[in-house]
Amino acid sequence: MTEVPIRGAVDLPRAIVDEIIAHARSDLPYETCGLLASDADGRVVGHWVVDNADRSMTWFRMDPKGQLHAMRAMDDAGLEWSGIWHCHTHSEAFPSPTDVDQAQHWPGIVAVIVSFQDPDPVLRAFDIAEGEVTERVLTVGGAAVARGPV
Secondary structure, three states, X not given: OOOOOEEEEEEEOHHHHHHHHHHHHHOOOOOOEEEXXXXXXXXXXXXXXXXXXXXXXXXXXXXXXXXXXXXXXXXXXXXXXXXXXXXXXXXXXXXXHHHHHHHHHOOOOEEEEEEOOOOOOEEXXXXXXXXXXXXXXXXXXXXXXXXXXX
């Protein structure tokens, strides 16, 4: 497992985690992706599945129309875009070099990665800024996830 400094915290509601994992499992072995949104108090309260336009097993590229639809829905609901989630089907829940490169297009946005490398999915959250990766403390419904299965 790759070790990086840990700072800050992000809490995901159990229902959102369950929906992300279910969606990701439904399209294995392809990577899936989506957006997370927070309310005015900074709590993650929504998520949107966005099709992987490349339908790839090794990277994701959000469908532009799907991403625009999700961003408009967030706006309409008075929510703020706060995160991107995607899955790794055969590698650990850690940003790949491609993920780090893509992150330059969404500064300040948390990256949540779910890994299916092991039988039980593993979720981790990261800040990626200027090529540097910093892990966030991830809680699910207020309970800490210690870099293990959720």
